[in-house]
Amino acid sequence: MEIEEKVLKLIKSGKNGILQNELWKKAKIDSSKCSRILAKLEKEGKISREKESEKGVKTYLIKYIEKKEEKPRSFKLLLIGDMFSPCTGCALECEPEKCVLLAEWVYGLEKEG
Numbered sequence: 001m002e003i004e005e006k007v008l009k010l011i012k013s014g015k016n017g018i019l020q021n022e023l024w025k026k027a028k029i030d031s032s033k034c035s036r037i038l039a040k041l042e043k044e045g046k047i048s049r050e051k052e053s054e055k056g057v058k059t060y061l062i063k064y065i066e067k068k069e070e071k072p073r074s075f076k077l078l079l080i081g082d083m084f085s086p087c088t089g090c091a092l093e094c095e096p097e098k099c100v101l102l103a104e105w106v107y108g109l110e111k112e113g
């Protein structure tokens, strides 16, 4: 297992995060190497670091950032069959009440029903 993965796994295992001054000991690496790995993971958006003080010793509380899965986008409301709304990407001077393209598209919506 690569050391970076090991560090990330240790961070994930702490329910409320893990203190940096415990992390490097548990990972069996020196503190400066731990700092470099954490800086990289933070830059990648995988962890957060908050200043913390434990028994007068300044350290950081490291937390894993859960990635929420994005729901697939639905374009159903913009489509009639496989035709997009004419307003999608339209660069015309817009007067919706006079727009023939929009009127035809709305008419298509009514037909689809």
Ligand code: SF4
Residues within 6 Å of the ligand: 086, 087, 088, 090, 091, 092, 093, 094, 095, 096, 099, 100, 101, 102
């Ligand atoms: S209403 Fe007509 S002019 Fe306005 S954005 Fe839609 S298609 Fe374009």
